[in-house]
Amino acid sequence: MDKQLFNQGLLEFLSQSTSSFHAVKAMSRRLSDAGFTPFTTGSDLGPGSAGVFYEQAGTLIALLPGSEPLLDSGLRMVGAHTDSPCLMVKPQPEKFDLGYLQLGIEVYGGALLNPWFDRDLSLAGRVSYQNATGSVATALVDFRDPIAVIPSLAIHLDREANKNRSVNAQTQMAPLLSLDTGEFNLRDFLREHLREQGIEVSEVLDYELCFYDTQAPAQIGLHGEFIASARLDNLLSCYTGLQALLAADGSQWSLLICNDHEEVGSRSATGAQGPMLQQFLQAVLKDHAALPLLMQRSMMISADNAHAVHPSYPDKHDERHGPMINGGPVIKVNVSQRYATSSDGAALFRLLARQEGVDVQSFAMRADMACGSTIGPITAVELGVTTLDIGVPTFAMHSIRELAGSDDAWALHRVLGAYFRQAAPLFVKSQ
Known part of the structure; x- marks a missing residue:
């Protein structure tokens, strides 16, 4: 090689x-x-x-x-x-504010938080579920498609953003998924996703899921000097x-x-x-x-x-x-x-x-x-x-x-x- x-x-x-x-x-x-x-x-x-x-x-x-x-x-x-370091989804994450659906997160590790804003995010990890026989089983999930984003606040509403910006992970980092009526349930969403993959799921019991940036890894630079990912x-x-x-x-x-x-x-x-x-x-x-x-x-x-x-x-x-x-x-x-x-x-x-x-x-x-x-x-x-x-x-x-x-x-x-x-x-x- x-x-x-x-x-x-x-x-x-x-x-x-x-x-x-x-x-x-x-x-x-x-x-x-x-x-x-x-x-x-x-x-x-x-x-x-x-x-x-x-x-x-x-x-x-x-x-x-x-x-x-x-x-x-x-x-x-x-x-x-x-x-x-990443953003992990909380056990009861659904947040419905002003007609938007967001998911509550917990920061895993010592992440730099500012670069997470305005990125096309997807969701991956493992899901534990009850199968058709009543046993607990696990499966990996990776949505691959961008399904979420954490929008920045416009500079017009925070004139000091470029001088002294701190990030509150609890109140400012919840990824935005959609406009929603308030009926979304993440466990039901995961169950349907697994069923689409041909997995028999009676109920999603728990999960370990992280958001990630969908931008593909790349070799970059004028002469390909760098790996960015x-x-x-x-x-x-x-x-x-x-x-x-x-x-x-x-x-x-x-x-x-x-x-x-x-x-x-x-x-x-x-x-x-x-x-x-x-x-x-x-x-x-x-x-x-x-x-x-x-x-x-x-x-x-x-x-x-x-x-x-x-x-x-x-x-x-x-x-x-x-x-x-x-x-x-x-x-x-x-x-x-x-x-x-x-x-x-x-x-x-x-x-x-x-x-x-x-x-x-x-x-x-x-x-x-x-x-x-x-x-x-x-x-x-x-x-x-x-x-x-x-x-x-x-x-x-x-x-x-x-x-x-x-x-x-x-x-x-x-x-x-x-x-x-x-x-x-x-x-x-x-x-």
């Missing part, structure tokens, strides 16, 4: 992955097409076995066995997250890790985990602070007591987008640590362990990148500004594994439309590919 095909695949994946559930579905389909099979507790995995994958709601784990026993070789892991944070890393795993030669035990709920703290059954990865590894090992030994011989690369230095706001970065778009993947460092990078992990990444002819950048937050975090420190604490935080430089992180470089994801893919096939041990202790 060359860079052009890689980026075409990335754009297609971003378009398909309108919610964390859809991202998992899109990745599972690609894994299945490549010969991976669903993992069960009875799966007997040994050297040379076919790859397996396991999904739970918005989280996916995929494992490709290596050519040597797992405890001898250790495990090469890449982690990312499937969720992005919603959800680059962090579906770009999910896709990059997935493609690296699919291209792995099977010489090393290689694992990809894409967790849900990173944007709200990772404290969930399917989040990085939940038990899902540890339970999966214990099921693969079958000897739970062997997990600490395995982690001593393993490594996690946490891939999550990095802040590129913005030409209009250069003072927001440390002058020596301002990653450039298309300057290569970024090693993220924070001495307070908001990133889990250690010198040995960073050294290995630099070595792999050099072997692939890929430039590497560094990011450290200004000493007078607070630092964000990733699944990296959480995974390091939960598993006791050496962890490295890296990412692709990005503008407008947490906006409804973000911007990354068209060279950077491909460059990261090459380094992760080298990581998954490197024959030498990850680390050799000093004598």
